[in-house]
Amino acid sequence: MIRINLLPSGKKKTVIIPPSLIYGVISTVLIIIIAIVILIFLNKEMSSLQADVTVKEARLQQLQATLVKVQNYERDNAEFREKSRIIEQLKKNQIIPLRLLDEVSEMLPKGVWLTKLSDAGGSINLEGYAFSNSDLVSYVQNLKNSQYLNNVSLIESRQTALEKTSVYKFRLTFGISL
Secondary structure (H helix, E strand, O other): OOOOOOOOOOOOOOOOOOHHHHHHHHHHHHHHHHHHHHHHHHHHHHHHHHHHHHHHHHHHHHHHHHHHHHHHHHHHHHHHHHHHHHHEEEEHHHHHHHHHHHHHHOOOOEOOOOOHHHHHHHHEEEEEEOOOHHHHHHHHHHOOOOOOOOEEEEEEEEEEOOOOOEEEEEEEEEEOOO
């Protein structure tokens, strides 16, 4: 006898998935996994670079502070050198008036007195009175013989009356060399 079973059989029908769909799903999953791996790698790299930038910015601020200190030191050093140069120049120039007054007064003979001593750009102008012409000539010769004075020249000498006394008013110029 032939039996015909009209009941559904226990076998399930298998669904056949086309291979192109399987390959598509697998490739999509692989692409997503690769994208996630690349994203994680790039995030780590970006974090590392940001930490490096932060460290370098801190180092830059330290170097800028050091640079400011160096610039202040150089400025202070330049000011110190300038002040030292000025002090040395003042010490050097301090002896000139002293030497000038010493030479002019040391060579002054009796009968000659000075009324004015002025410096006009390195040329010394001297004015005064003498009782006699020979006293004046002696004074000019003394100044010419000085080792510190040069170019001594008598500019003017004239006889005048000063409080009813006949005197010679004179002007002379000279240079000083130390």
